Amino acid sequence: MNIIEIGGLTKKFGDFAAVDNMSLTLKEGEIFGFLGANGAGKSTTISMIASLLRPTKGEIKFLGKNIAKHAHFAKMNIGIVPQDLAIYEDMTAFENVKFFAGLYGFRGSELKARVEEALSFVGLGDKQKELPKNFSGGMKRRLNIACAIAHRPKLIIMDEPTVGIDPHSRNYILQSVKELNRMGCTILYTSHYMEEVEEICTRIAIVDHGKIIADGTKEQLKAIITDSKEIWIDVKSVEGLNQERLKEIRGVLSVRIEEQRLKIQSRAEIANLNDIVQQLIRDGMEIRAVEEQAPNLETVFLTLTGRNLRD
């Protein structure tokens, strides 16, 4: 069953269309990756799903019910983990979760049990009485998640939940996302970290300029760009490199430089590796390694949008 059905969704701020005639469905039980660069329209779409913004046009259905008419029902069953921490620094971890869970109508022993369950789930069971201002960044992120799951929502929207945290906490959060999914929650997950999305998401949509430009499983998305390949060439120094001459080589689509690594995207059917290497030698580059990469999500994103995810 579809948990979210978005049809013809548009949100305009003045003349600017942040979301432009978007249509999308999320099935129950999915971990759905929502990929897009800054300003692509992800947050605006999330805000409309969470009933924080009214669409200019179109509709969103949650479990078959239009959320414009059944906002209370949708809100009772959606949990949101915002990109920026949304917790009270001067309230203990327990008080934070208790307050937000209380907004869903829980009281007494049931409320206490749900708060303890949520805190234990994110690994803060022994930090209940501590103030978040004494927490590490990762612990605050986990508390941010606990506040969103105490009411046991059917859909959890996670907007960049791992930004700026240590690898241990990131790993903990990713495992938690998988665990929540195993427990029956549908997850809508946005991230700048492509490898996270590849690791946990069962389906992915790429958003650009307010529109869904691709939607499918990782394999389906990668299959879109079977006509291109990526060549990584490590050099001692990029000083003296002439990018324009590289781009003139037959089949080369784009050239990117990441420190001492050149990432050259090229048409798959054209054998141009020798020409590329010879051009680099003419430019005085000292080649250390050459590797041909199979398409990954980053290549897909770049090919489809023409920009990096972090742009």
Add this chain to the structure above:
Amino acid sequence: MKTILWLMAHTFRNTFRKRSNIILFLLPVAGVLLSAGLYGSAGGAGLRIGIVQQDGADAVGRDIAAFVGALDGVKITETSDADLKDQIAAGKLDAGIAIPAGFGEKLKAGSPEPLELLSVKGAQVTAYVQAMLDGYLNNVASIASETQGDKARFERIYAAYTQGGFKVDRERLNDASNVKDTTYQSLGFLVAFIMFSSVNMSEMILREKENRTFLRLLSSPVTARSYVAANVAVNVIAMMCQIALTLTFMRAVLHIDSGVPVMQLALILVLFGLGAIALSLMIVSLSKSKGQSSALQNLIITPTCLLAGCYFPMDIMPDAIRKVGAFLPQHWLLDTVNRLQHGDSFGSLYMNLLVLVAFAAAFAAIAIFRFSRNNDTRSFV
């Protein structure tokens, strides 16, 4: 309703968790104390008169001191001739009388010497005592004149005069002007602090926007309307408690009688308080950050309170400024209280009350309009 109560409890806890907010809540009481200190000490404390008794051996000389001491509102202190002027100059005494040696004998002989009150404050302070004293001395001199040196007869008539009963009906008229000034200025401070306190509580909306909890609140089943309603309800309760506390403090501790029935005073203050809350919501709705609302609060509240006479009486202000004051809600509150103190009936002041309601409605309308037009949720996600 359950959610609103939950939000109210949260707002109360979060507001009064901070010591600075408790202090802000209690500021109106401090304002009343300040006002009582500024205006309450002016006059009304009684007249302190020093007596230099150099004729203590004579009964008449002693009786003069006793007579002065028995006058209403007069407190006498025996002192020496050398200290009298110093004490008057230092402000420890308001006036002094020196009763010279042999004064009683001369009075009994029918040729009294004039007794003068020594004071730096002039006739405004001494006239009452001087007149009473002159009357007393004239009566004693008349007895002396009548008895023509017959000491036994003088003593008998003098004793009958000093102990004799005659009926005097006395009506005491209190000088209420000082109490009214104190009440007026106390309310001025109360008004200013209610306004600051209201903005502080409404600013919680901005604080929650800044720490992003507002987003989480609105993504829960809480509507923006019930969220603001809970904030307003807490604000109203806090404001009513402030008013009750301040009026109780004025009456029970400082014994200030405002001259206005307490329920009427409370009702007017609550009416004004609703306007203050609406104004605070308007300030919050016009601000994008707490810093902005604090600046706006200082820009609006402090000058308008000054112009409306909350800190200083309007009488000392130029006519042009007084006219500006008429456009401010604080002025209408203070004017209503002033008129009630001067005997106007509550019912006759309906226009003042309507103006206060109109101010509240106008501020609330602007706040509602601004809140409803806020489409900037993007910044919260």
